[in-house]
Amino acid sequence: MKALLFLAIAVILAACGTPAIDANITAFYTPEVRTIASKTIAVRAQPASRDSSLEFKSYRPKIENKLRLVGFDIAKSTDDPDYVAYVSYGIDGKEQKSSTTSDPYFGSVGVGIGVGRAPFYGGVSRSYNTQTWEEYNRFISLDIVEGTSVGSDNPVRIYEGRVQSVGKCPTLAGVFDGVLDAMFENFPGSNGKTTFVSIPWDGSC
Template sequence: MKFMKTAVLAGALLLTSACASSFSADVSRFQRLPAPTGESYTIVAMGDEETNSLEFQNYARYVAAQMNAQGYTEVSNPDDATMIVSLDYGVNDGREKIASRPGTRFGGFYGWGNPYYYGRGYYRRPIFYDPFFHGGFGGFNDEVYSYTVYSSFLDMNITRPGGEPVFEGRAEANSRGDNLPELVPNLVTAMFTDFPGMSGKTIRVRVPTERK
């Protein structure tokens, strides 16, 4: 009974870890941002024509929630703001990468045991059975395949109404997908991790996500 309970618990932990994933981004920040002592802000797009778009307004809400959590106050009229938050974001067309994985088995005689692996991750070389430890000969031919990696970014600048900069930040990430409505919220979370951060430093931030 104790063994069964342990096995069930182990299985649950494996299932949980299989459902959990993470989003990684490199975040660079330069700042002399004042402490939130009555500071107010408004959010605009770096390209003025985007400010009124529904997509931009959606992403701006994520930034506003983070700014409010820091203790700053959002105002709708730029003339009433002591800081202007400018945003830009995007994702490229992707680049193809080549990798390999174990494919078709070859060889004639096999014994018992597990295969012996040489290499790690997507770049494993041909996998052979060790005749001394596993009782047979043979292996697998590598299967070569390609996949696309997309690079996304979020730029966020904060200035005084006269144009004096107080914060410049950029979050960059590589991903297998190019869906901006999924990427930008994660980039925003990365940007505000340990905000406002140490000026002149680039950090790697991992954002927990749910794997679908």
């Protein structure tokens, strides 16, 4: 019995000691997304003002690598790409959370009669501990459009995807790699559905 108790405690501690990024991915796409092999693609920020930011310049190679792994060829700056991937990202709101735990407080409830008698103990009250924290909604959005339709009023999209992850880390930079991994988990995913994944994380933010 004790061995089973220790095993259960070990499993719980192992789970608590393995941080992860939990995310949900929603994707919509056309049949063309299945025929992207060797098609060229360029990655651009949305809004366009972020294109020159140092933050996006650090994200772009990671996004390009993911697109390369699913079959695209990354276009050179002078190319006229078959597709353009527009990427937006950030923190979309926060929410305060709280959790209350209670523990029994054991104290003396009586003493025995006679010399040397030990006091009797029992649970006479409970102590309550409330913790509060803020959780942030981190997101990455990816729209892939046909290159020939860029600049038109109605660009032709072949893929729209959004990944959301809620957690205590208040910046996307701290969890970007994990959230991006979630987006490309089983890319392009289930069309018109939301799927949930858990990505291992080193816990740093």
